[in-house]
Amino acid sequence: MYQEAYRAVETVLKDATGATDVLLGDGGEHADLASTIAFALAKTEKKSPVLIAGEITAAITDTLAAAGITVSTTGPYINFIFGPAYVAGVVKAASRPGYGCLAAVPGRVCIEHTSANPNGPLHVGHIRNSVIGDTLSRVFRKAGYDIDVQYYLNDMGRQIAIVSWGFDHLDIPQNEDEKDDHYVARVYVAANHALKADPSIKEEIDRRMGLIEQGDPETVEKFRRAVSLCAEGIKVTLNRLGAPHDRFVWESGFVQDGSMVEILDRVEALPESSHDDILAVDLTAFGFEKEYVLRRSDGTSVYAARDLAYHVWKGEHFDRLINVLGADHKLIGAQLQATMKLLGEKVPEIVFFEFVSLPEGSMSTRAGKFISADELIDEVTKKAFDEVTIRRPELPEEERRAIAVSVAIGAVRYDIVRVSQEKSTVFDWRQALDFERQSAPYIQYSHARACSILEKAGEFTPAYEFTTESEIALAKQIGLFPVVLRTVVNELRPHHLAIYARDLADLFNTFYHTDPVLKAEAGVRDARLTLVRAAQNTLSEVLETLGIDAIRSM
């Protein structure tokens, strides 16, 4: 709907002015669309922008009126307001299940996110990755893409060698009710302590690193056990968050099946490769000072080599690769992209997000200095349960628990996704536990209100005549949903959807307070109920796309 209206205005403006860019943009509070083309034409036409705007408006008013679009000027601005036909069309479209879905796009997209090292549970920094990646995945699906979501499991890194050493040498029993990934973290922290106290342990770690690369069965089994234990715990957390993966890809697989060696051979053949005793790629042509090391002088490979093999594999199976990575991977990510380009392979697109730190400083799994995602979810759920109990004491406990979980997960996810990814943040308990405005519960609450009205209303005959300011503003915001989805896909910035959801809830609440629905007279009642249904359906679709439960009662 919006696209068509936009194009109609753009075409007419182009015809009238002869300009290639008619400077058409959001009209804000003034209009649905506005053009500042009059400013640009002022110089060449040697007339005042106000005059030009008036002339253009006079020339196009009739044409656009036929399309149901009103044109007017305010000073030099040309404003366009979409009429009743547009509003009715939007409400009709938004009433259908699945509203917002875009036409299927050919090709497969691989989205990799989270991929945290399996040496401990996910913490509040990791889940920024999960939430951005999962929201992006949901938006892509809704926008018609065939996607596969992957977690790359670094199962042969140094930390895993340290964890396996800890399991062998430190007698640390698992606590009762202790989640496996939390147990692994405890062993990892203790092993690091031991390593610090006795540097000779490093030799044993190095030995394990060599053995794992050679595929020594006993070492492989030790690593596999530790990694599995941790990964299963991580999966539980991701499922709680509603951010599951289609598959976990084990890094060691690319060593075992020989594909890494194959890639290293190809790298070796590159004119940019240098191999005295090590294998590295010279990326100065791409502006990198440091060379990209892939194989150590002792013959073992580094992480980057396996990562390269993983991406070549992904390139064989997918048409588009998207990785979500923390800002600390900016350099290594750019080096990977450059090397993929040199190899003539598909270059992954990388979505970077900045760090989440604690008020007392940055987080560290090794130092045991972090707030785990599980702890966060537990605390928020507890608070949510208390809140539901205060508000709805009459509900059975089971139902209150279910609502609390939906509210908590929503609150956690929304709190993360609403901030644009290039901004570093400081974790704040007070904010995490705030369920008031600009939070998921606020949006969920609007949805529940809409559901409640519809339930009380019963059957009604759809009607599409809207007259009040609140009705029209709400309908127009509903019409923007597909536009926002496209923006998120184009820019790979999911926070736009979060902001959109909040604005939609705001407009629904304004409508709710200014325009009575159930008590309105017959004709108006039908139209308002139709609008409530469209709003409810849109809120539900938006929340779902954000990975937040659209609960019907709270």
Place this chain on the structure above:
RNA sequence: GGGCUUGUGGCCUAGCCUGGAUAAGGCGUUAGCCUCCUAAGUUAAUGAUCAGGGGUUCAAAUCCCCUCAAGCCCGCCA
């Protein structure tokens, strides 16, 4: 030292890419609103030299340069 990112009322955030109409929300504070569709709501008041300086432009929070501050990176770690 070099590179990347950020800096918007007391606090948190949107707007910045694609320059234009009184800089938009929330938290906080103050004063209101439940015989009325769920008050996780809502009305109003309060509060901003858009880090600082320079430049481009008819027009700069937005683009360019410099300075300052914060975070991250610059391993034969991952």
